[in-house]
Amino acid sequence: MKVLVPVKRVLDYNINPRVKSDGSGVDLANMKMSMNPFDEIAVEEAVRLREKGVASEVIAVSIGPAKAQDTLRTALAMGADRAILIVTDAEVEPLAVAKLLKAIADEEQPGLVILGKQAIDDDSNQTGQMLAALMGRPQGTFASVVSVSGDKVEVTREVDGGLETVSLSLPAIVTTDLRLNEPRYASLPNIMKARSKPLAQKTPADYGVDITPRLVTVKVSEPPKRKAGVILPDVDALVARLKELGVGA
Amino acid sequence: MKTLVWVEHEHGQIKDATLSTVTAAAQLGPVNLLVAGSGVSAVADAAAVIAGVEQVLTADDAAYAHALPETVAPLVVQLMADHDAFLAPATSNGKNIAPRVAALLDVMQVSEILSVEGPDTFTRPIYAGNAIATVKSTDVKLVLTVRATAFAKAAAQGGSGKIAAVSGPRDEGLSAFVRADIAQSARPELTSAKVVISGGRALGSAEKFVQIIEPLADKLRAAVGASRAAVDAGFAPNDYQVGQTGKIVAPELYIAIGISGAIQHLAGMKDAKTIVAINTDPDAPIFQVADLGLVGDLFALVPELTSKL
Numbered sequence: 001m002k003v004l005v006p007v008k009r010v011l012d013y014n015i016n017p018r019v020k021s022d023g024s025g026v027d028l029a030n031m032k033m034s035m036n037p038f039d040e041i042a043v044e045e046a047v048r049l050r051e052k053g054v055a056s057e058v059i060a061v062s063i064g065p066a067k068a069q070d071t072l073r074t075a076l077a078m079g080a081d082r083a084i085l086i087v088t089d090a091e092v093e094p095l096a097v098a099k100l101l102k103a104i105a106d107e108e109q110p111g112l113v114i115l116g117k118q119a120i121d122d123d124s125n126q127t128g129q130m131l132a133a134l135m136g137r138p139q140g141t142f143a144s145v146v147s148v149s150g151d152k153v154e155v156t157r158e159v160d161g162g163l164e165t166v167s168l169s170l171p172a173i174v175t176t177d178l179r180l181n182e183p184r185y186a187s188l189p190n191i192m193k194a195r196s197k198p199l200a201q202k203t204p205a206d207y208g209v210d211i212t213p214r215l216v217t218v219k220v221s222e223p224p225k226r227k228a229g230v231i232l233p234d235v236d237a238l239v240a241r242l243k244e245l246g247v248g249a
Numbered sequence: 250m251k252t253l254v255w256v257e258h259e260h261g262q263i264k265d266a267t268l269s270t271v272t273a274a275a276q277l278g279p280v281n282l283l284v285a286g287s288g289v290s291a292v293a294d295a296a297a298v299i300a301g302v303e304q305v306l307t308a309d310d311a312a313y314a315h316a317l318p319e320t321v322a323p324l325v326v327q328l329m330a331d332h333d334a335f336l337a338p339a340t341s342n343g344k345n346i347a348p349r350v351a352a353l354l355d356v357m358q359v360s361e362i363l364s365v366e367g368p369d370t371f372t373r374p375i376y377a378g379n380a381i382a383t384v385k386s387t388d389v390k391l392v393l394t395v396r397a398t399a400f401a402k403a404a405a406q407g408g409s410g411k412i413a414a415v416s417g418p419r420d421e422g423l424s425a426f427v428r429a430d431i432a433q434s435a436r437p438e439l440t441s442a443k444v445v446i447s448g449g450r451a452l453g454s455a456e457k458f459v460q461i462i463e464p465l466a467d468k469l470r471a472a473v474g475a476s477r478a479a480v481d482a483g484f485a486p487n488d489y490q491v492g493q494t495g496k497i498v499a500p501e502l503y504i505a506i507g508i509s510g511a512i513q514h515l516a517g518m519k520d521a522k523t524i525v526a527i528n529t530d531p532d533a534p535i536f537q538v539a540d541l542g543l544v545g546d547l548f549a550l551v552p553e554l555t556s557k558l
Binding site: 011016017026038093094117118121123125126127154157162164165179214215216217219221223228234239241242 | 259317322342344346350358377378380383422423428440444480493494512523525541542553557
């Protein structure tokens with residue numbers, strides 16, 4: 001069984017995003033970019049499935065600028081077997097990403113597609129569900145446990161009230177939540193090895209997918225900022241202030 | 250514009266997030282509700298009296314009992330033939346179902362809207378709420394998830410919607426519910442509580458988390474939350490997590506105990522009316538957003554606060 005793992009190159013999660021003064025977006029020039037953290041979890045899960053003998057091959061895919069090669073090399077260094085980069089400098093929305101991934105899935109016929117539940121830049125939380133819809137396959141979103149047996153995968157999901165477990169017929173789509181695993185660091189030898197693993201370059205046109213955005217970004221602005229308040233000397237002062245607010249009175 | 254709102258319900262009760270979603274929908278046009286589930290006639294009755302509701306479409310079938318997106322999405326798609334916008338609260342069900350609906354309709358969803366700026370224009374948070382995007386949809390139909398804390402709740406009473414039964418396509422059997430492990434708690438729900446007490450990694454253990462946080466929460470009839478670090482360390486269950494990828498809360502009062510205040514955590518609580526932070530480190534970023542702060546040993550300060558309130 002092949003496992004397909006889409007990964008996205010995003011602003012590193014440790015960097016505080018800054019809104020550009022012209023309101024056109026967030027400043028990414030010369031910023032540190034990394035693999036979306038949820039996608040690292042997805043790569044890790046896929047590699048573990050191959051190490052357990054459940055998966056035969058792990059294919060990492062990215063859609064983005066030529067620089068997204070770095071993100072794919074990271075996935076290869078973590079243990080993915082080969083990579084596909086669909087090169088475009090355009091901003092590609094989740095719906096178009098899902099369509100491109102569907103086209104790749106049609107070619108590769110993976111048993112599982114494992115994606116991050118959301119990208120930490122646009123916070124959409126859509127691509128996995130959309131891909132499942134387009135493929136007509138079941139989805140296990142926000143996964144904290146994934147266990148494949150026979151032609152089914154059982155997925156334990158992090159939901160509002162706690163945990164929920166569903167059983168899905170393969171092929172299936174899984175999106176990762178934080179507690180699924182702890183991604184490994186790529187070792188230096190593996191980083192070296194990753195350089196020679198196959199990385200195919202494609203374009204959206206190769207798959208006949210129209211990536212024209214459906215949403216127009218009118219502007220991007222800073223959220224209202226909270227002002228720092230006061231540090232109180234002791235608990236009594238806090239109790240007094242809380243009582244003024246009608247708390248604990 | 251005719252809107253269809255997903256009714257989030259549990260144990261026969263409509264969740265507050267639904268009421269906020271109705272408010273958002275009403276800004277676009279007439280509001281119909283979809284109640285899907287098994288044995289949901291009481292939910293439909295309650296939905297029909299939500300202020301401003303025109304119609305309650307009820308899909309009462311065992312196939313919808315667990316809101317599996319594989320069965321629910323085709324039902325919604327079918328109903329969307331008569332509607333222009335589908336809105337779901339950004340709950341775990343809403344986030345699971347809405348994008349599946351959107352893709353089947355060939356529509357680009359707008360996630361977690363914060364405001365309705367026009368018939369096709371919305372604001373939404375990006376980068377963990379560190380930026381707010383205003384986006385305009387060019388699709389013929391809209392699929393939206395709604396951040397409940399950004400909209401007032403519609404009145405739960407006063408409406409007189411008509412109830413009509415609907416049914417969707419046959420379940421294809423792609424997915425099955427296995428089990429749920431849902432904590433039962435007497436506390437208010439985290440996302441709609443007036444007071445939230447959250448604990449962080451500094452609590453040190455699951456035992457200490459309970460021992461320090463719970464008595465204060467009891468006293469203030471508060472919901473309990475946690476930072477990602479506390480959840481990852483196993484001090485608190487996953488459904489406690491407040492933040493970018495956890496729950497978004499906007500209570501009257503948020504007390505952050507032993508939480509340093511990573512941007513991902515702040516994303517989930519910075520809309521609270523009053524924020525109180527208790528932390529040993531005076532330079533912790535949480536103090537940059539807190540209205541009231543106490544610097545010191547939480548193991549001494551919190552029990553003292555609990556006893557004095």
